[in-house]
Amino acid sequence: MHGAPRITRRALTTRRIFLGLGLLSLLYPLLRFIGFRLPRKPQLIEVAKKIVPGKQQQFPQFILFARENRVWAVSRKCTHLGCTLHYVEKEDLLECPCHQSRFATDGRLLNGPAKTALATYPVEQRQEPPFYIVTL
Secondary structure, eight states, rough: OOOOOOOOHHHHHHHHHHHHHHHHHHHHHHHHHHOOOOEEEHHHEEEEOOOTTTTTTEESSSEEEEETEEEEEEBBOOTOOOOOOOEEEETEEEEEEETEEEEEEOOOOESSSSSOOOOEEEEOOOOSSSSSEEEO
């Protein structure tokens, strides 16, 4: 009478390795799918009012500045903890009311506790309304 074929330890280890690799190859697409995020669509903000050079206009997400022949937009979200920044006209800078981080009007960090500069947004300037289109 013959018994069941005997599997060697080496064959068993090889089988486990191939089973593990096969399982990983099946799980890889699932793990990639879990970490997948759709890129955020750009948000276009139309500004119908023309800004006088040397002034600014504040919006919930950004401040639009106009100087000489240049127009730019800077985020109002502090890079430290996300508080909404205020424009200090007397000092021509942006200041965080929560922890007093300060930023230049071009978004550069002047002093912390924030560690990084503000986000800046592209602005399309037009001759007729809407005079500016800011892409967030």
